Amino acid sequence: MIIDMHSHILPGIDDGSRNVEESVKLLDSFAERGIDLVVATPHFYCEEQSINRFLEKRNKAYEELKPHLKPEHPKILLGAEVLYSPILVGNDDISKLAIEGTDFVLFEMPYQRLTEDIIENVSKIVNFMDIKLLIAHIERYLYFTSFSELSELMDLDVIGQINVKSLMKSSSKRACFKLIKNGYVHALGTDYHRIDRPCSHVDEAYKILDKKFGEGYTDHLMHNALEILKNESLSYFYR
């Protein structure tokens, strides 16, 4: 079972697929790569739109796509990629943005140093709100913040996702390996936006990870993905 926890496949809602035709092509490519289930996570920016308006748009995009889905396409679950903002702290409506059937919200950090204020705010979300955070593409923040600052974030009660594409480039691959060794990586995602920017190579990513961390490592990652989708606590961490 191959699960993609992070994608931008819904038509016309963010900087991902521009229309239904592109969405179908993206899903064709997922089917070719053997992906069974994909979580659709369009960008949500709380400073630009209301949660309810976003959900209306997201559901409409999905309804437009539905008649064009093929039997071989992966199953789609709805979610969102929620960009951090201090105004999210205490806003219980964020739970509406969780991955369908779960309390897990895919959470994008700002592209800057992860300051004490930011970590403190995320800690309030984790400790005092009824949601769980899956931090999106954690390797990317290392372009903006130090490993120790990122560690402070990941040492909170959160889980982390890395992008498949980052395993294909040597510099970002090293960062991913270090994050895995530190126990910060729990799920994979394609973060697929456009058909002309291929990044659905989950099968190749599996080979790279199993070669580095031993056969069965990716089974554990997929087991984690299933547990996330069942809204359960994760039983496997690479340490």
Ligand SMILES: [Fe+2]
């Ligand atoms: Fe994304």
